[in-house]
Amino acid sequence: MTHTVGVLGATGAVGQRLIQLLDPHPDFEIEALTASSESAGKPYRKAAKWRISTPIPDSVAEITVAETDPDAIPDVDLLFSSLPSSVGERVESDFCEAGYVVSSNSSNQRMAEDVPLVIPEVNADHLGLLEVQRDSRGWDGAMVKNPNCSTITMVPTLKALDEFGLSRVHVATLQAVSGAGYSGVTSMEIIDNAIPHIGGEEEKMESESKKLLGSFDGAELAAHDATVSASCNRIPTLDGHLENVWAEFEAGATVEDAVEAMESYQGIDLPSSPDPLIRVFEEPERPQPRLDRERENGMQICAGGLRESETGIQYNCLAHNTLRGAAGASVLNGELLAKEGYL
Structure with a gap:
């Protein structure tokens, strides 16, 4: 069954990635695009300064961009939101009140008690929070969030290792400039440099990880x-967040145990989910952003450099931050919403 969809914030970097992924999608058909008032009323090809290496899809180029308002768009089955969090905070709830189902990449409300924060291969059952959400907010629509791009890179590997009794995690990230958006980091800031701070990123990783790895009993999480x-750092790579992780466990775990747990971790039967979910490298110098970020259409998590430390297992992990970590994550959540009958 094909579902009609729209993209909120369609002219931005993540919005463009969403269009790139949705145009050939077997289950979704784009019928609505929104952006700021400066872009509204223009055909998409004129409203968007296209920065993706593939051309603007012909099926989307002539769609007239609408205001980001529930009254300005057609009735579609699902909305994907790539709005800045400040805008999302103001308008996403309006769409849900108007009956729209929203799969959002925006950071606002990720930690709200009744908003499911979902990586389908990790915690698909948390989608059950939507029933709690609809009851508590009186919505006909619904809102699901995907986590921050740096959190998405690490959490699937932690989920695979949680069988050993995960007790403590330290992570240092090496994050690509695309994670800040096209104008987020200037060339003079980042060339020949590394920036050992990304505002709000550390707090997001620390809180979102615990929510994603938590348990849902049907009523509360x-x-x-x-x-x-977490310690988060910006480095001069274009795409692909590389992370150094130190994981401690209540039970003992060897490198062999950790490799087996990651390699055997089951994904989920959705069109955008890779098989296997986690690719573990034997080579100590892998994964690397330039070599490994595009694996499985940018949706696979890569791990490597596993070794035993004094307190647990140390390893590196990598994911494409605008595909697996942003647009692709929202599409994957949309696929889960469709599979579970929320559309």
Whole structure:
């Protein structure tokens, strides 16, 4: 069954990635695009300064961009939101009140108690929070969030290792400039440099990870009790977040145990989910952003450099931050919403 969809914030970097992924999608058909008032009323090809390496899809180029308002768009089955969080905070709830189902990449309300924060291969059952959400907010629509791009890179590997009793996580990230948006980091800031701070990123990783790894009993969500500490750094790579992880466990785990757990971790039967979900490299110098970010259409998590530390397992992980970590994550959540009958 084909579902009609729209993209909120369609002219931005993540919005463009969403269009790139949705145009050939077997189950979704784009019928609505929104942007700021400056872009509204223009055909998409004129409203968007297209920065993706593939051309603007012909089926989308002539769609007239609408205002980001529930009254300005047609009735579609699903909306994908790539709005800035400040805008999303103001308008996403309006769309849900108007009956729209929203799969959002925006950071606002990710930690709200009744908003499911979902990576389908990790915690698809958390989608059940939508029933709680609709009851508590009186919505006909619904809102699901995907987590931050740096969180998405790490959490599937932690989920695979949680069988050993995950108790503490330390992570240091090496994050690509595309994670800040096209104008987020200037060339003079980042060339020949590394920036050891990304505003709000560390707090997002620490809180979102515990929510994603938590348990849902059908009524409320209990966060995982592991301690998560993050240090986030911007480096001059274009795409692909590389992360160094130190994981501690209540039970003992060898490198062989960790490799087997990651390699055997089951994904989910959705069009955008890769098989296998996690690719583990034997080579100690892998994964690398330039070599490994595009694996499985940019949706696979890569891991490597596993070794035993004094307190647990140390390893590296990598994912494409605007595909697996943003637009692709929203599409994957949309596929889960369709599969579970929310559309």
